[in-house]
Amino acid sequence: MSTLELECPGCDQVLELDAGFAGGVCRCSNCGTLMTVPVEAGQTAEVVKQRQRPARPDRPMTPGEAEAAAKADEQVYTTTSGREVRVGKTSIPTAQQKKRLMVRTATAVGFISVLAGVLALAGMGVWMLSQAQREAGERTVIEAFEYSPGANPYDQRLANVLGLPLAERVVVVVDASASSEVWLDEVNAAIGAGLTETSSASEVVLVYTNGDGLHMHPSQPRAVARWRADQLIAFQQGVSTAGEGWLDEAVARGMQWLPRQMVLVVGREPSEGELVALERAFEADAAAKLDVVAVDFDSAALDDLTGTYGGRYVPMTREQLVRWRER
CATH class of the missing domain: 3.40.50.410 (von Willebrand factor, type A domain)
Structure with a gap:
């Protein structure tokens, strides 16, 4: 499945979303901010059709007419996998925070390596100091x-x-x-x-x-x-x-x-x-x-x-x- 990346204006998190939602709206999974998905972010996405809301009748709508009116508020997208997705007032896709496991792992490994190096240098410094003190003590014994x-x-x-x-x-x-x-x-x-x-x-x-x-x-x-x-x-x-x-x-x-x-x-x-x-x-x-x-x-x-x-x-x-x- 092709995805696109976008940055949340509310919390600055990097998010992932199905490329089929380009040009629509989505919600940040981290802070809940609604945002517009740029069209250029998903060139493979294609708006199949925009249903036009029919004229609302002056009388109360029948169940069939209410369902038709709700569908008229939806946009239908075709994702790169060929799936049609309807996006309406009650169906806003959620963009998930991008998982950067490798980056985080590399950062953690780098931090541990630096910490180990610092500890090794500190240990060497303590050893050298103890050696110097021992040698100084031996010189004191002799002289x-x-x-x-x-x-x-x-x-x-x-x-x-x-x-x-x-x-x-x-x-x-x-x-x-x-x-x-x-x-x-x-x-x-x-x-x-x-x-x-x-x-x-x-x-x-x-x-x-x-x-x-x-x-x-x-x-x-x-x-x-x-x-x-x-x-x-x-x-x-x-x-x-x-x-x-x-x-x-x-x-x-x-x-x-x-x-x-x-x-x-x-x-x-x-x-x-x-x-x-x-x-x-x-x-x-x-x-x-x-x-x-x-x-x-x-x-x-x-x-x-x-x-x-x-x-x-x-x-x-x-x-x-x-x-x-x-x-």
Whole structure:
């Protein structure tokens, strides 16, 4: 069926109508406005005939005469499908609003695509911001402060081990041999203050060594921000000073986590074999640096070793540890 389009003067909707009604009138299905259908809008429509109203008689009309008079007010159209349509006072065709499903679908798809693009850009922006913040946080961990021999770990607001600043991944090896009994409690307390009273993205693992073997907390490097003080205290209290620690094995185990920094806390001179093992471990991983805290003794060999591997040699006494704790 051929149709024509026209715009309603009342509501501006685009309407569809059978082309056979060109030249007549129609009603808008949206607002009810009556309008004339332009002749040129339906060139295929043809007015078959216009019935002329017969002269109305002076007397009351019979039913047959009334029917003839009503038909005389009608126009008869032939549609493109060959159907005759009568249009009169009580038979005005209704123009239906044009269905633009494809246009609406395309518009909806376009809107959804634009919205998805905006959300994707927003998500990317949030991700980039979080990455920048994380990277900035890591730089803060590494460059948080300059080491000072008098820096008290109990007063530091940044993660540290015995006052030493931390890299992004750190292994702390503590020699818990029998000789460390006089200072181990003070070292434990200072380490706890530096790692549990602060928040940091720096990943740390503790490796204690004594005559019983190796003891680790946690089982692998973990961000300081996720440490719990009660778990650390329970671990430290469970490691007693006994026998002779295995520094070489503790260092070898620590290097498996590819640390950027190792802090060695000892209270005795390492054996020749332990020094050789330390050198080999750091030669195999040139990215790691070595810091040494020597408690109640002095070691020229360890001082030289830290200088070779980019770290600090920090001699410390038990009295200093006590003063820090009492502050």
